[in-house]
Amino acid sequence: MNTNGGRRRAAKPPTIHDVAREAGVSRGTVSRVLNGGHYVSPAARESVEAAISRTGYVVNRHARSLITGRSDSVAFLLTEPQERFFEDPNFNVLLRACTQSLADHDIPLLLMIAGTEAERRRITRYITAGHVDGVLLVSSHTGDPAADQLRDAGVPLVACGKPIGHTGKVSYVAADDRDGAHDMVRHLYASGRRRIATITGPLDTPGGIDRLAGYRQALAETGLEADERLVATGDYTRVGGEHAAERLLAAVPDMDALFVASDLMAQGALTALKRANRRVPEDIAVGGFDDSPAALATTPELTTIRQPWDRIASEMVRLLLAQIGGADTSAVILPTELVSRGTV
Amino acid sequence: MNTNGGRRRAAKPPTIHDVAREAGVSRGTVSRVLNGGHYVSPAARESVEAAISRTGYVVNRHARSLITGRSDSVAFLLTEPQERFFEDPNFNVLLRACTQSLADHDIPLLLMIAGTEAERRRITRYITAGHVDGVLLVSSHTGDPAADQLRDAGVPLVACGKPIGHTGKVSYVAADDRDGAHDMVRHLYASGRRRIATITGPLDTPGGIDRLAGYRQALAETGLEADERLVATGDYTRVGGEHAAERLLAAVPDMDALFVASDLMAQGALTALKRANRRVPEDIAVGGFDDSPAALATTPELTTIRQPWDRIASEMVRLLLAQIGGADTSAVILPTELVSRGTV
DNA sequence: CTGAAAGCGCTTACAG
DNA sequence: CTGAAAGCGCTTACAG
Known part of the structure; x- marks a missing residue:
């Protein structure tokens, strides 16, 4: 029976404090098993894990992000005029594949579409403020200032397709x-x-x-x-x-x-x-x-x-996560394959 | 000259504390102008705004979310088998329109695709943990448990299309x-x-x-x-x-x-x-x-x-934001229009 | 290996 | 209208 009378979220979700009490350890120890389990005795780890599943604890990402300075999320930034996004199924395919690849790492994808100059500015500002850890950039045309701006701000960045005029400075993944x-x-x-x-x-x-x-x-x-x-x-x-x-x-x-x-x-x-x-x-x-x-x-x-879209997506994600972890920029070229159907 | 030697983010972004110092007021006052500007003198507000633009301050959403308990983000949840998302351009159109409508409110859209049962469980868990304030749900088939689970968890929710078997309990927007x-x-x-x-x-x-x-x-x-x-x-x-x-x-x-x-x-x-x-x-x-x-x-x-997709999207967003603000569930039916081309 | 403590950047009653 | 202070939930040196 719901006795707190609220229409919204049922109860306050359990915190690390609740888990610590349940497990009979300190909050620091709980945090350590959450973050890789180093310097934790098997016994402590076990009771913490039991307490986590008993309480249904899920980490509060905002608290974590506040201290780590990372958002644990990634932007998918599309700087294309809106018609092309509507019309070209390739975007669909790539977007879905990237969402999936990120989900494998438990990272949510923030979709951002900059169809106009004003939108591009707003979004660039948002991103450089640190609200995402990195950017998957989709924009084929040269002269798009987004890549330069983000790179200059030190934002980890991987482009889909070779960014003309930026080669060597911007990571990218492309089909051959x-x-x-x-x-x-x-x-x-x-x-x-x-x-x-x-x-x-x-x-x-x-x-x-x-x-x-x-x-x-x-x-x-x-x-x-x-x-x-x-x-x-x-x-x-x-x-x-x-x-x-x-x-x-x-x-x-x-x-x-x-x-x-x-x-x-x-x-x-x-x-x-x-x-x-x-x-x-x-x-x-x-x-x-x-x-x-x-x-x-x-x-x-x-x-x-x-074009091997699934691989393009997973390589983009791999490169981006590496770059977030401190790796240098790099490029990946993927092989294509001829699909024979009815028009030749 | 960059003297901090980091390859990553240039410098630490300014905090509310920096703004307060610049403006010669307390952090509380800065926070008040940030949050609507009530109970702030015109003079104070003015100097705070000047300090904000001088420092390039952007609020740290994680800190804000930690205390407000809100994430200021919304999920676009697609519970459709992956083929349909690939094939049907309607999803494209709706997704883009929702992204745009939310952007008008400065709210980022988290894209989540639950193509399988396992993904659905993972995503539901993530959402009910409070990582988003509400959900735009796209899934036409009956028997999808996502709507029920989210509603039972008290998550604000608006579906696209009448959710069969849930009418009256789940908000929705649909064409006639x-x-x-x-x-x-x-x-x-x-x-x-x-x-x-x-x-x-x-x-x-x-x-x-x-x-x-x-x-x-x-x-x-x-x-x-x-x-x-x-x-x-x-x-x-x-x-x-x-x-x-x-x-x-x-x-x-x-x-x-x-x-x-x-x-x-x-x-x-x-x-x-x-x-x-x-x-x-x-x-x-x-x-x-x-x-x-x-x-x-x-x-x-x-x-x-x-189908008036732009209006469908903006109504979905409007209903969701209202619901996040405490409003009751409701439904909107939008008129359609016959487009005469070459096949009749 | 583990606990106690500081602190991330904000918001919000609480006094004034 | 405004400042000082508490506290959101977590992580991370720091001692032990």
């Missing part, structure tokens, strides 16, 4: 963009195609630059002509892909393959190709990049390059 | 499912269709139940025959919609309209219709529900019922 693009173009070549066009990402993003480099490298290796009309620049959006495909259709009507630097753009490109009555893959082969949910939404399903 | 479905079916009728089928959501979800009810009501009003073969049950996934459409095609080949209880399922249904060589909207009209990004990914684009 160049290698993945290269593999796809070789795959298109192996399927017999000889007029291979590409739709790139924005050329101020690592995915834009490096996937184009992989495309060019494969062309050079195979001895295909590097016709600049075969290259159209996209913006990672579906309609951007659609428009870029239309431009290519007009400029190089004889193209027989198309490597698109993201699945979402590939989805748009497929729409344009269909409208132009090009059959895929009979008349033109199409290869994407990401293996995002968008790759399964097309007809036929998209042949693409898989 | 029945009304929206009704409008769409009337719209299909108005376009001249007379054999109107439907693909429902799971019948243990409010969207499954209420949208079907709206469909039936519209059929009754228009005097159309309520043929049970016109009703197929889906599961809110794309392939689920595809399979349901195939079943309908086989059972009622003469159907000339299809109301699908989610855009994602409608996307799948469109695939099935196309394979069956039914032209949309010429041979068969299709109406969706949600106005999610999926509605723009189809050809032609999907005529659908818009």
